[in-house]
Structures are given as structure tokens and as C-alpha cells.
Amino acid sequence: MKLSGYAAVGAAALTVTIAGAAVTTVAQAQDHKAGAVAAQRALPSVDMEAVVKAASIDPRRADNKLTPGAKASVLLVEQALRDRHLLDKKYVDGYFGTTTTAAYTKYQKSLGYKGLSANGLPGKTSLIKLGTGRFKVTHVIEPGPRVKVGKYVVNTRTQKMLNEAQRLLHRKLTLDQGSYNPGGDPTSVGTHDGGGVVDINVKGMSSATRVSVARALRRVGFAAWVRSPQMGNWPWHIHAAAINDTDLSVQAQHQIGDYYLGQNGLANRHPDDGPKVTPIRTWEEYLRAR
Ligand SMILES: [Zn+2]
Numbered sequence: 001m002k003l004s005g006y007a008a009v010g011a012a013a014l015t016v017t018i019a020g021a022a023v024t025t026v027a028q029a030q031d032h033k034a035g036a037v038a039a040q041r042a043l044p045s046v047d048m049e050a051v052v053k054a055a056s057i058d059p060r061r062a063d064n065k066l067t068p069g070a071k072a073s074v075l076l077v078e079q080a081l082r083d084r085h086l087l088d089k090k091y092v093d094g095y096f097g098t099t100t101t102a103a104y105t106k107y108q109k110s111l112g113y114k115g116l117s118a119n120g121l122p123g124k125t126s127l128i129k130l131g132t133g134r135f136k137v138t139h140v141i142e143p144g145p146r147v148k149v150g151k152y153v154v155n156t157r158t159q160k161m162l163n164e165a166q167r168l169l170h171r172k173l174t175l176d177q178g179s180y181n182p183g184g185d186p187t188s189v190g191t192h193d194g195g196g197v198v199d200i201n202v203k204g205m206s207s208a209t210r211v212s213v214a215r216a217l218r219r220v221g222f223a224a225w226v227r228s229p230q231m232g233n234w235p236w237h238i239h240a241a242a243i244n245d246t247d248l249s250v251q252a253q254h255q256i257g258d259y260y261l262g263q264n265g266l267a268n269r270h271p272d273d274g275p276k277v278t279p280i281r282t283w284e285e286y287l288r289a290r
Contacts, residue, residue, distance in 0.1 A: 046073040048127055049139040049284055052244045054096040055104070055121050060257030066094050074100070076135045077122065081107060116194050116247055123246040141284065143195050143247045152178025155195045158242050161283050162198065165216040173213065174201040176237050179247070189267075191239070191255060195247025200238040202226070214238050215275040221283035223259035225274045231266060239265070244282040 047069070054070035066074075071094035078100055081087040087103040101120035108118040108126055117123070122130075128137050144156030152175045154162070166173055177184065177199035181192040191197055200217070202210050210226045217224035217240045224240035241252045241259075248256065255265035260280060264270045281289065 043131075043134065043136045044072075044076055045138045046076050046127065046131060046135045047139045048073075048122065048124070048137050048141055049244060049282065050074075051077055051096065051122050051127070052141060052246060053282070055101060056244070056248075056253050056256040057260045058096040058257075059098045059101050060254055060261055061097070064095055064097075067096070070094070070096070077104075077127070077130065080130045080134055084110075086110075116249065119194065119248065119250055119253070121246050121248060121253060139284070141244055141246055143245050146180060146195075149178065149198075150175055152198070153181070154179045154198060155245070155247060157245060157283060158196055158198065161217075161220045161222060161242055164220045164286075165213075165222075168216045168219065169213060171213070175199060176201045190249050190251040191241065192249070192252075194245075194249035194252060196242035196245025197248070197252050198240050200240060202236050202238055210236070210238065211275050214240075215277060218275065218277040219281070219286065221281055221286050223256050223265060225265055225272075241265075242283065243280070244284070 050067070050070040051073045054067035054074050057067050074094045074096050075092065077096075078087055078092040078094070081100070081103045082089050082092050084107060086106045087100060091097075091099045091103070104122060104126075105118050105120040107130065108120070108123075111126060111129070113126070124137070124140050124142060131137055142157065144159075146153050146155055147159055148154075149159055149162065154175075158179060162173060175198050177192055177197075179192060179195045179197045182190075184192060192199075200213060202213070205213065214224045214226050217238065221243050222240040223243055224238055227234060227237050227239050229235060241248065241255050243256050243259070258265050258269060259272065262272050264272050264274075
């Protein structure tokens with residue numbers, strides 16, 4: 001019938017149209033995807049290692065010197081905090097001081113983070129989220145899951161650092177205290193509440209051995225000091241805090257900053273009394289330099 005013939009022609013034409021539309025849609029989708037990839041590639045980079053280092057050192061500085069190598073990355077983080085109305089524009093200056101740390105803490109709390117997760121140090125998840133559409137994050141630091149070393153809990157980054165120090169020393173180290181231990185030892189005033197922190201048992205070590213252990217710990221990226229009973233209400237031990245561990249408690253962050261500034265990591269902020277290791281390196285810097 002003529003009618004059905006027309007209908008058949010119409011249907012065929014319709015099919016062609018749909019096929020044409022479908023081809024266009026796939027092509028457009030590919031264009032969009034290519035555009036998104038290109039946009040991602042075009043985003044500036046935030047070096048997470050540099051930002052965390054600045055966030056440890058800058059709040060402890062008496063002056064307003066910038067942490068070398070951190071300015072461009074810190075500025076991108078500060079601009080993002082400013083645009084979230086968490087940081088006044090006059091503090092967008094590349095200096096990750098106490099005001100920027102407080103702003104970052106507010107940002108972490110706005111994400112629902114509490115306690116250690118709102119410690120003011122940019123962690124991987126919060127930093128990547130802050131950079132959405134603005135910057136990409138390079139040199140990502142990961143403390144890793146919590147594991148046991150003897151009776152004590154540390155994260156896997158700290159565990160690897162301890163293993164490397166033992167390899168350098170040809171000596172097994174025993175812990176007196178681990179990390180993530182809030183209120184576990186009142187003499188540590190909160191330094192062991194977070195990650196990256198251990199006390200090394202020094203029983204039976206000569207004073208020269210204690211110093212060589214502290215030196216090895218420093219070489220692999222700890223701020224480490226031999227502590228005597230004269231310094232505080234504690235037995236002889238070596239206190240070590242892993243530089244750039246993003247789980248550090250605020251008190252331990254301060255010790256890292258003080259270490260970079262040549263101090264002893266105690267409340268009196270006296271000059272560093274430990275074996276000098278220069279340059280000071282984080283674990284990641286140590287691995288790259290090895
Ligand atoms: Zn300690």
C-alpha cells in the first residue's frame with residue numbers, strides 16, 4: 001500500500017536522523033572529556049611536601065621569612081582558603097603562619113573533621129578537595145595505616161623510617177612509646193597524641209651510642225633528641241617526631257618547626273643539643289637523595 005510505503009520511507013529517514021544525532025552526541029562527549037583532561041593538565045600544582053613543611057616551620061618563626069620552595073604552593077592554598085571566606089586576603093602571602101594554620105583548621109572542621117584530622121596540617125584528602133578545579137596536588141604524603149611495632153602503634157611511614165634507621169645503625173631499636181597515644185604519657189604533653197612520634201628505649205646504651213642513634217633517626221627524617229632525666233620528669237630516652245607526617249599532633253608539629261629553627265623541641269626553646277645533620281631532610285627527601 002502506498003500509505004505504508006510512505007511510512008517506511010519516513011521511518012528510514014527517522015533512523016538516519018537518530019543515528020546522526022547519536023554520532024554527534026558521542027563526538028561531543030569525547031570533546032568534553034578531552035576538554036576536562038586538558039583543563040586538569042592546565043591547573044597549577046601544589047607541592048604537598050612543601051606546603052606541609054611550611055605549615056610546620058612558619059608558625060614557629062619569630063620573623064616572617066618564607067620557607068624556601070613553598071611560596072607558590074602556599075599561595076594557591078591560601079587563595080583557596082580566602083575564596084572560602086576562611087582567610088583574610090591580607091594573609092594570602094605565601095607564609096603558612098598561625099593565621100593560615102587556624103584557617104586550615106577551620107576548613108578541616110567545615111569538612112566534618114575533628115581532633116587529629118583538624119590539626120591544621122594539610123592532609124591528602126582535604127588538600128585534594130580544596131584544589132578541586134583550582135590546583136592539582138603533587139608530592140602527596142601518606143602516613144599509611146596503623147601497625148604495631150612491638151607493643152606500640154605507629155603508622156607505616158614511621159615504621160619504614162625506623163626500619164631504615166635500624167639498617168643504618170646495624171642495631172635493633174626498641175620502643176618505649178608509640179604514636180596515636182593520647183594521654184598515654186602525661187610527661188609527653190600531647191606530643192604522642194598523633195602520628196609520626198616514638199620514644200626509643202636507650203637502656204644499656206653508652207652516651208656515644210645514644211647520640212649515634214639520634215643521628216641515624218635524624219638522617220632518615222625524624223626530629224630526634226636524646227632526653228635525660230634532668231630535662232623533664234622522664235627516664236633517659238630518645239624522642240623522635242617524623243618530619244612532614246600529616247598526622248602529627250599540634251605539639252609535635254611545633255617540635256618539627258623548632259628543629260628546623262635550631263632549637264631543642266622543649267618548652268624552653270633552648271638551642272638544639274643534638275647531633276647536627278645537614279641538610280635536614282624529610283623521609284621523602286631522604287629516599288630521593290639516597
Ligand atoms: Zn616522646
